[in-house]
Amino acid sequence: MSSIKMRANTEGEITTVKALISHPMETGLRKDKAGMVIPADFIQEISCLHNGVVVLAAQWGGAISKNPYLSFRFKGGKAGDTLELSWKDNTGKSDSAEAEIK
Amino acid sequence: MEEVRIMSIKRRIMLKGTLAAGAIGIAAGAGLLAPRAVLAAWSADAFNATNVDAALKGLLGSDSLEESDKIRIKAPDIAENGAVVPVTVSAELDDVDSISIIADKNTNPLTASFVLGPGTDAYIATRIKMGKTANVIAVVKAGGKLYTASKEVKVTIGGCGG
Numbered sequence: 114m115s116s117i118k119m120r121a122n123t124e125g126e127i128t129t130v131k132a133l134i135s136h137p138m139e140t141g142l143r144k145d146k147a148g149m150v151i152p153a154d155f156i157q158e159i160s161c162l163h164n165g166v167v168v169l170a171a172q173w174g175g176a177i178s179k180n181p182y183l184s185f186r187f188k189g190g191k192a193g194d195t196l197e198l199s200w201k202d203n204t205g206k207s208d209s210a211e212a213e214i215k
Numbered sequence: 216m217e218e219v220r221i222m223s224i225k226r227r228i229m230l231k232g233t234l235a236a237g238a239i240g241i242a243a244g245a246g247l248l249a250p251r252a253v254l255a256a257w258s259a260d261a262f263n264a265t266n267v268d269a270a271l272k273g274l275l276g277s278d279s280l281e282e283s284d285k286i287r288i289k290a291p292d293i294a295e296n297g298a299v300v301p302v303t304v305s306a307e308l309d310d311v312d313s314i315s316i317i318a319d320k321n322t323n324p325l326t327a328s329f330v331l332g333p334g335t336d337a338y339i340a341t342r343i344k345m346g347k348t349a350n351v352i353a354v355v356k357a358g359g360k361l362y363t364a365s366k367e368v369k370v371t372i373g374g375c376g377g
Binding site for chain 1: 335
């Protein structure tokens with residue numbers, strides 16, 4: 114199952130995108146009960162394409178909350194267009210998902 | 216800490232429910248088509264920096280900021296759970312290139328930087344972790360200049376402890 118849940122709605126000329134990603138977002142600064150450092154595991158790069166064109170590209174640190182939430186808005190989207198969201202974390206894992214604008 | 220964990224699980228279940236109920240256009244299976252080329256290289260210098268100035272220099276090449284009342288930060292006055300602090304940054308500036316969000320008392324102050332496409336509004340909403348009471352600082356790059364605004368968030372349970 115995809116780690117990404119995304120939906121996008123267009124009202125007038127503004128498309129609002131909301132996305133939720135399942136990810137531990139472990140900073141690498143925390144210790145477990147035995148005092149061992151919990152290794153860093155967080156999303157570093159994330160991007161969103163609208164019909165293949167970048168509408169948002171972000172860099173994240175470990176201080177984005179676990180199971181990250183992201184919302185943004187852009188002009189030029191219309192119902193039926195495709196959005197693709199991708200992420201890559203510091204351990205090399207990555208995922209991407211597509212959603213149709215409603 | 217236990218309480219924090221339970222709260223976050225509850226919230227997750229709630230969000231899951233909301234999204235499932237919406238069941239809107241979740242296209243799966245795009246898995247292996249990640250367009251790596253468009254992802255900006257992660258700025259290790261900036262994210263590993265332990266103070267705000269070094270983070271800004273690493274990320275944007277400059278730490279000279281101009282206060283702006285055209286940047287709005289929406290964040291709670293008091294965050295009960297520092298692990299999940301909702302933050303919304305918007306700006307009424309022209310030609311906004313990027314929005315960066317900083318929590319100045321975190322071990323690594325820079326939390327995220329968003330580069331906007333040409334048609335993208337200067338509006339970002341996300342959730343960040345805050346180790347303790349601190350200023351949430353937004354840095355907006357617009358027309359080649361850096362503008363800033365900040366808002367204090369009091370944290371009652373830190374989000375970066377173990």
